Amino acid sequence: MRRRHFIAGLGGAAVWPLLARAQQSRSMRKVGMLVNYLPGDIEGQARIRAFAAALRKLGWIEGENLQTEIRFAGDEADRYQRYAKELVEVAPGVILAGASPSVAALQRITHNVPVVFAAVIDPVGAGFVKSLARPSGNMTGFTVFEYSISAKWLELLKELAPGVKRVAVVRDPSIAAGIGQFAVIQALASSSPEMELTAIDPRDPAEVEKAVSEFAEEPGGGLIVTASASSNMRRGQLLSLALRYRLPTVCPFRFYLVDGGLAAYGPDVVAIYARAAEYVDRILKGAKPAELPVQAPTQYKLVVNLKTAKALGLSITNSLLARADEVIE
Numbered sequence: 001m002r003r004r005h006f007i008a009g010l011g012g013a014a015v016w017p018l019l020a021r022a023q024q025s026r027s028m029r030k031v032g033m034l035v036n037y038l039p040g041d042i043e044g045q046a047r048i049r050a051f052a053a054a055l056r057k058l059g060w061i062e063g064e065n066l067q068t069e070i071r072f073a074g075d076e077a078d079r080y081q082r083y084a085k086e087l088v089e090v091a092p093g094v095i096l097a098g099a100s101p102s103v104a105a106l107q108r109i110t111h112n113v114p115v116v117f118a119a120v121i122d123p124v125g126a127g128f129v130k131s132l133a134r135p136s137g138n139m140t141g142f143t144v145f146e147y148s149i150s151a152k153w154l155e156l157l158k159e160l161a162p163g164v165k166r167v168a169v170v171r172d173p174s175i176a177a178g179i180g181q182f183a184v185i186q187a188l189a190s191s192s193p194e195m196e197l198t199a200i201d202p203r204d205p206a207e208v209e210k211a212v213s214e215f216a217e218e219p220g221g222g223l224i225v226t227a228s229a230s231s232n233m234r235r236g237q238l239l240s241l242a243l244r245y246r247l248p249t250v251c252p253f254r255f256y257l258v259d260g261g262l263a264a265y266g267p268d269v270v271a272i273y274a275r276a277a278e279y280v281d282r283i284l285k286g287a288k289p290a291e292l293p294v295q296a297p298t299q300y301k302l303v304v305n306l307k308t309a310k311a312l313g314l315s316i317t318n319s320l321l322a323r324a325d326e327v328i329e
Contacts, residue, residue, distance in 0.1 A: 032087035035098035036229035054277030080105035117141030150184040161248040164222035172228035216245035267297035
């Protein structure tokens, strides 16, 4: 009898905290993130903050009811596969995949853990979902743009620098998105017999330096940087070289202009990460990825860097400035 009284008393003093911790453990949900940049990348950190802030607004607080597991893969293929496996093994309720390499790695590991992608080009063509309206599997999310936007980059470059007759296109040939973006630019360039295209692979820093310097040996050159994890990782080097060799450069996203890009046309990827939090929230509350249609960006922005234009000796027309959503001075 005394023993029972003692246990009851102990229950009041010590068991309730244990039960509270057990309850907290049961209510804690895990979210994985497999992202295509390294921990110190400013743009990458901005995306993570936007995602976390949006989750907080939806009631998911890190350390209270949410535990986030993040893996930074950069542009290393072996990391994607290793980290995808690690994230699946921690049994998260959902995984946020930053771009196509992340999604492809996760697709090879699991068909059960829900995956929300935040910045994928052509997820149907890549085989991630069966259709945009009806994903039909364990994946859904948000596209970053369609391949057709690549033609606008060439048109914009010609408008910014009418003297450009030679264009180096930075594209990653190891991914379908790299091939697709280049194909659209190539198709448009073929309608101008005087336009010459050169492809540059951004994956090797030494080769990037060599390729850009050799391309710049002849006059009339310009640069288009297409979207890829490798381009993101090398953007500082690419744009530094472009300024050194006075190559007008059009980029897919505004954050490239911080490193000296001349102009950008594309969506706000940070805002896409914030929108992705809504799907993560719905899945944690019981929704299935197959029930959530893939969504496209709601807005595209034209941004022009007048500081870079001045450094390149370019005069931006008033009509182009009037169309710009933002002008950096």
